[in-house]
Amino acid sequence: MIRQQELHVATDGRGTYDLTQMVQAAVADSGISIGSCHVFVRHTSASLMLCENADPAVQHDLETFMQKTAPDGDPMFTHTAEGPDDMSAHVRSILTTSDLSVPVTNGRCALGTWQGIYLWEHRLAPHQRKVIVTISGE
Amino acid sequence: MIRQQELHVATDGRGTYDLTQMVQAAVADSGISIGSCHVFVRHTSASLMLCENADPAVQHDLETFMQKTAPDGDPMFTHTAEGPDDMSAHVRSILTTSDLSVPVTNGRCALGTWQGIYLWEHRLAPHQRKVIVTISGE
Amino acid sequence: MIRQQELHVATDGRGTYDLTQMVQAAVADSGISIGSCHVFVRHTSASLMLCENADPAVQHDLETFMQKTAPDGDPMFTHTAEGPDDMSAHVRSILTTSDLSVPVTNGRCALGTWQGIYLWEHRLAPHQRKVIVTISGE
Numbered sequence: 001m002i003r004q005q006e007l008h009v010a011t012d013g014r015g016t017y018d019l020t021q022m023v024q025a026a027v028a029d030s031g032i033s034i035g036s037c038h039v040f041v042r043h044t045s046a047s048l049m050l051c052e053n054a055d056p057a058v059q060h061d062l063e064t065f066m067q068k069t070a071p072d073g074d075p076m077f078t079h080t081a082e083g084p085d086d087m088s089a090h091v092r093s094i095l096t097t098s099d100l101s102v103p104v105t106n107g108r109c110a111l112g113t114w115q116g117i118y119l120w121e122h123r124l125a126p127h128q129r130k131v132i133v134t135i136s137g138e
Numbered sequence: 139m140i141r142q143q144e145l146h147v148a149t150d151g152r153g154t155y156d157l158t159q160m161v162q163a164a165v166a167d168s169g170i171s172i173g174s175c176h177v178f179v180r181h182t183s184a185s186l187m188l189c190e191n192a193d194p195a196v197q198h199d200l201e202t203f204m205q206k207t208a209p210d211g212d213p214m215f216t217h218t219a220e221g222p223d224d225m226s227a228h229v230r231s232i233l234t235t236s237d238l239s240v241p242v243t244n245g246r247c248a249l250g251t252w253q254g255i256y257l258w259e260h261r262l263a264p265h266q267r268k269v270i271v272t273i274s275g276e
Numbered sequence: 277m278i279r280q281q282e283l284h285v286a287t288d289g290r291g292t293y294d295l296t297q298m299v300q301a302a303v304a305d306s307g308i309s310i311g312s313c314h315v316f317v318r319h320t321s322a323s324l325m326l327c328e329n330a331d332p333a334v335q336h337d338l339e340t341f342m343q344k345t346a347p348d349g350d351p352m353f354t355h356t357a358e359g360p361d362d363m364s365a366h367v368r369s370i371l372t373t374s375d376l377s378v379p380v381t382n383g384r385c386a387l388g389t390w391q392g393i394y395l396w397e398h399r400l401a402p403h404q405r406k407v408i409v410t411i412s413g414e
Contacts, residue, residue, distance in 0.1 A: 002172050040248075042248070042249065058363065058366055061353045068352065069207070076206065078195045090189070091203050094200060095370075098253075099239050100373075101316070110318070111318065114319070115318065115320055130250070132241045136174065136274065137412070140311050140413050140414055178386075180386070180387065180388030182328040219331070229338065270379045274312065
């Protein structure tokens with residue numbers, strides 16, 4: 001059995017957005033009790049991650065790490081059509097992931113206690129992001 | 139339903155190779171209309187990515203970023219049996235991904251407008267790369 | 277058909293642990309001959325990777341690379357509740373992956389000759405890690 005849903009996520013610009021409840025709701029709606037839940041972001045300047053969900057400092061520090069590793073406006077970048085956060089957003093997306101799967105067990109994503117599913121907006125400006133959730137199983 | 143195909147990709151050495159058309163053709167051949175398409179590279183010195191497909195400068199800049207982050211011949215590396223691009227290729231593979239999945243909707247990979255599926259050859263010399271595409275769904 | 281198993285991996289602290297045999301055994305147990313095998317780590321300070329399986333120097337060099345890129349105790353990190361290897365472990369997890377899938381062909385994971393499936397423990401102290409393996413196919 002396959003069930004698919006598109007989620008619409010309005011971001012306020014750079015930062016992390018917790019999708020866990022929306023994804024768990026899609027799994028509950030599917031009626032699937034065992035299998036996998038695939039999450040996919042249809043963009044190349046926003047990405048996904050499974051991240052610690054308890055201390056907001058973790059996400060703050062991940063942002064700091066990325067600003068050091070792939071700084072906005074780095075003069076080595078030539079793809080700057082949309083501004084200084086254009087190419088850095090692509091690099092950040094490549095270093096994290098555009099898709100992830102979580103096992104479904106007993107009708108729920110079998111996340112660890114401290115795991116949340118996050119969309120990471122890498123552009124500075126607000127964006128409308130589309131995420132496709134595909135649940136497959138029995 | 140499951141359909142599986144092995145793609146053979148001849149690379150001319152380091153750089154990105156657009157697999158989007160080959161993968162979409164495998165999905166079309168499968169007859170599957172809804173589900174997932176999994177792409178897997180059977181190597182540890184070439185990887186996959188979903189990347190911006192319009193401006194070649196993006197891929198050029200990603201190359202520049204990797205050459206800075208994991209430079210060939212970095213003296214900190216001890217695994218140098220196959221030359222200065224041996225260990226850097228493994229690092230680049232680990233930082234990107236060896237497998238990715240894309241949702242299948244209406245018989246096609248539901249990529250975003252600006253997303254393409256790329257193989258990233260990290261070795262300097264030409265290689266023959268094997269990629270397995272597995273489509274599952276209904 | 278879906279088969280799911282939880283693996284328990286006791287680590288001795290930071291380093292890589294080869295899961296290939298355990299995962300291949302789970303695939304063999306499943307009776308599935310074609311499809312996909314999904315591996316998922318239920319933690320945010322240990323991750324997974326597909327890595328070169330022949331020369332231990334590769335894993336040594338990956339450790340060196342991570343120690344340079346995301347050093348323990350970096351003063352830029354504020355999330356330090358569990359010590360200097362707390363935030364660096366989250367960064368290392370984000371840069372690698374929490375989940376991966378391998379195609380199943382003829383009842384086995386269709387890994388390349390030099391590919392192994394590894395758990396990468398990023399914390400210095402020993403931990404008990406849970407890994408869920410989900411095999412789907414026919």
